[in-house]
Amino acid sequence: MSKPVILTVDDEPQVLNAVNRDLRQHYKGEYRIIRAGSGEEALEAVRQLKQRNEMVALFLSDQRMPGMSGTQFLTEALKIYPSARKVLLTAYADTSAAIESINAIGLDYYLMKPWDPPEQHLFPVLDDLLSDWWATVPVPYDGIRVVGTQWSATCHVAKDFLARNRIPYQWLDVELSDDARHLMASYAQEHPMLPIIFLPDGEVLENPDLPTLARKVGLKTQANQPFYDLIIVGGGPAGLGAAVYGASEGLKTLLIEKEATGGQAGTSSRIENYLGFPQGLSGADLAQRATIQATRLGAEILTALNVVAIRVDDPYKYVILSNGGEIGCKALIIATGVSVRMLNVPGIEHLTGAGVYYGAALTEAANYRDQHVFVIGGANSAGQGAMFFSRYAKKVTMLVRGPALELGMSQYLVDQIAATPNIEVVTRSEVVSVQGTNKLQAVIYKNHETGETLCVESPAMFIFIGAMPHTELVKNVVEMNPTGFILTGPDLVQEGKYPKNWKLRRDPYLLETSVPGIFSAGDARAGSTKRVANAVGEGAVCVNFVHQYLKEV
Ligand SMILES: Cc1cc2nc3c(=O)[nH]c(=O)nc-3n(C[C@H](O)[C@H](O)[C@H](O)COP(=O)(O)OP(=O)(O)OC[C@H]3O[C@@H](n4cnc5c(N)ncnc54)[C@H](O)[C@@H]3O)c2cc1C
DSSP states (O other), X not given: OOOOEEEXXXXXXXXXXHHHHHHHHHHTTTOEEXXXXXXXXXHHHHHHHHHTTOOEEEEEEESOOSSSOHHHHHHHHHHHXXXXXXXXXXXXXXXXXXXXXXXXXXXXXXXXXXXXXXXXXXXXXXXXXXXXXXXXXXXXXXXXXXXXXXXXXXXXXXXXXXXXXXXXXXXXXXXXXXXXXXXXXXXXXXXXXXXXXXXXXXXXXXXXXXXXXXXXXTOOOSOSOSEEEEXXXXXXXXXXXXHHHHHHTTOOEEEEESSOTTHHHHXXXXXXXXXXXXXXXXXXXXXXXXXXXXXXXXXXEEESOOEEEEEEETTEEEEEETTSOEEEEEEEXXXXXXXXXXXXXXXXXXXXXXXXXXXXXXXXXXXXXXXXXXXXXXXXXXXXXXXXXXXXSSEEEEEOSSSOGGGTSOHHHHHHHHTOTTEEEEOSEEEEEEEOSSSOOEEEEEETTTTEEEEEEOSEEEEOOOEEEOOGGGTTTSOBOTTSOBOOXXXXXXXXXXXXXXXXXXXXXXXXXXSTTEEEOGGXXXXXXXXXXXXXXXXXXXXXXXXXXXXXX
16 A cells, blocks of 8 residues: 655645645655646546545645635545545634635635744644544555446446456445445546446556456456367356366466456356365356466467357367457367356346346345345256345345256255245246336235236345357367257267268367367356366366377377
């Protein structure tokens, strides 16, 4: 944390120099003394200090200045630094203005010019004010600050991105926090797009896109080389598993992830069935460990980069990125997983991110403390979500289409839910619409058991209703089943016939697609078991086949 600031303002250079000389002599060990030649210049300095999250202990301003007077400057500066101590430098003629300021802005003191000797007329006064300031000032957070509103989809995306990438930040809601409003005021734009992200080095990002945000917070977004032995698309458990084995076995390995490493598993509040963790572990913890492990073993990981297509120039493959870049490789693993299916009911589209969330939006849970929230879905991910939100919410209602939770959920979760008094499970029910103008206000659902349609007020609904594979990038490249999952190995050989365009004399390897040298692992692969351990295992096994393939080319 840098030293707190004392800011002096005077339009007369000689007075400004004199006051600075005296302040430096007495305070320079503990404070940073900065100066400005006018109220306007000082105000700009104050805005920049706020953006860098620096502490300001004291404003010492001349009263009589052309343009902005001392009182006017202090009035504006206090909107940004309300707890800074404020002192006016006045001449005899200005005493009445200073006295008015005591009432108008709570002026702490006015000093008569000249203040000689400073040991008698300046330092004792300022020492008192500064020690008083130290006793009351909150130490500012010196990391990344995100300013926005809870009901904004773009704010949710930025918070979720930072949280899932395990980047610490402080959330400041402009509707709830004075500090957030002061910070906004320090940012000169009139109607800024939210969120506004204040970085510790003073840089300010207004509603940045994810690649920009990723780069600015220190994530890697640019590959070191144009060509690799192995590229893995997708940084979930399957991709990370492949990266660990690929890199540790000497392959020049690049992993490209469009959001955050950890994939779906990274959003899980507690994974209880992963080997070796008897107490369970959070998805974020697993993602963190695996990402560090893959990097330590030499894999390069790029974040916030979307692979939009694959180009094959036999035997080489090229991934085409959303930023237009292209990176080549000898072997490619598609480990792009799945994402939650969208719920298509009236009113939902404009509320997504403003009370309606897909998947386990863990970052939002604390915002709904003591409120009634809904979880839609009856599989394990919905069960875990309900358990997690029940720690914060007054009540969690789970709407499940089937007749019983047991049909789609592991028994340990069914038991946990049954033992949690603030979770209500409504079976044979489905959402028919949602209400709210800027934010979710009510969920309307039909209970097929009773035939009733109910409208229940609620600020949040978390949706977990099945999955869609992320396989658009290989749509016309590899063979897929009718629901878009990638076919591999034995699934490609139908009645003894190889897939279309297959020119090799061998069968496709177990996890190889219909293009030699392109493999698939994890949830995106047709027939995979949708589990963390399975995804990790498939990622590792893929690397074994990559080695075999590389011997052929
Ligand atoms: C909330 C929740 C809780 C769960 N709990 C458990 C549990 O307790 N136990 C268990 O065994 N399983 C659990 N699962 C299932 C498990 O998380 C998945 O089976 C596993 O994550 C699948 O891993 P994957 O690597 O195949 O895919 P994913 O985890 O889906 O990862 C795929 C990754 O690829 C990225 N990607 C997609 N397309 C692109 C592209 N074009 N370019 C770049 N990157 C791309 C995605 O952003 C994502 O990060 C849970 C799932 C959820 C949603």
